Amino acid sequence: MKYLKKSLIGKEPYYSKEISSGIILNANESAFETPKEIIELVKKELDKVDLRRYPDTDNTLIRESIANAYGLDITNVTIGVGSDQLLDCIFKSLIDDEHIVSCNPTFSMYKEYASFTNGKFIDIDFKDDINFEFDTEKIIEAIKKYNPKLVIICSPNNPTGSAIERSNLEKIIIAANEINSVVLLDEAYSEFHETNYDLIKKYDNLFVLKTFSKAYALAGIRLGYMIACKDLIDTINVVKPPYNMSRLSSIIASIAIKNKNLYDENIKKIINLKNELFDDLQKLGLKPVKSYSNFIFLKLNDKIFDYLIENKIYIRRLKYKNEFWHRITVGTKEENDILIAKLKDSIM
Ligand SMILES: Cc1ncc(COP(=O)(O)O)c(C=O)c1O
Secondary structure (H helix, E strand, O other), X not given: OOOOOHHHOOOOOOOOOOOOOOXXXXXXXXXXXXXXXXXHHHHHHHOOOOOOOOOOOOOHHHHHHHHHHHOOOHHHEEEEEHHHHHHHHHHHHHOOOOEEEEXXXXXXXXXXXXXXXXXXXXXXXXXXXXXXXXXXXXXXXXXXXXXXXXXXXXXXXXXXXXXXXXXXXXHHHHHHHHOOOEEEEEOOOHHHOOOOHHXXXXXXXXXXXXXXXXXXXXXXXXXXXXXXXXXXXXXXXXHOOOOOXXXXXXXXXXXXXXXXXXXXXXXXXXXXXXXXXXXXXXXXXXXXXXOOOOEEEEEOOHHXXXXXXXXXXXXXXXXXXXXXXXXXXOOOHHHHHHHHHHHHHHHO
């Protein structure tokens, strides 16, 4: 990469071969297809779309649909190509070379985006490696000590599945507010547990990040959104590219959020399947972490991971404290049963 700029030397290009067959449990997508009723509504709308024209750069249709779903004003919402694009925008608009307080382990892309703007991470461990409970006191200590520009809380947290209690979240937001620091609450998986989005009405230093990629079974349309007070939303919109969202994606997401009750049954099923999978993993003598999301975190030995790949079962492997841990997305009943059978084979 002879033309790569100096500050990026040492970074590798991001390539990841698409896996299109087998049992895919590595990206926390929904176990179930988008509901048929949503697809039928989308088909009806498609006839009317004028693809010749650029999309509305203000993303009015989808922002209005989201604002209505949450009882907020449209000025409290902005849209990104996946919540990933909004993460990029947060770092671009907030961070030059300041500190960022976050937890370890958490979603790896925070560090990737922060590295483009020289952000310096202070990683706070969870209370232990059994339940991975958030260590609120240590997070607040770090806020006081390092004066970070940004504090990131992912709840439920990817990859551990643990969730922060609302009262502790508020303590962190208040501590951050006292030093003029912003809190990013990443709720990519909140539909599987609970949302604290309403705290944006109380605190003007809180961003809440959400996505259609997980519970809404729409990872393919790449649409994420951010909820915050108008001033924080404007901050993001300073760096957000114009025309960033396609008309098609906006229409699909808008139909999905207007009909969000159509997802309730699948979300309940995924939570039940997660609980079953957790019990089955425990019965195999494994130690899964209690999860409030649609995935489960645990340690497996390397031979097991390789054996699963040989059998076309794909889970996510992550390095944490110099050991390999694994994150398994909850699949359908059939997929989970095959996974458990193969795990049994490889353990026996
Ligand atoms: C915690 C968290 N935040 C954000 C994202 C990005 O999601 P998307 O860009 O699909 O909205 C992910 C994806 O896995 C995630 O796990």
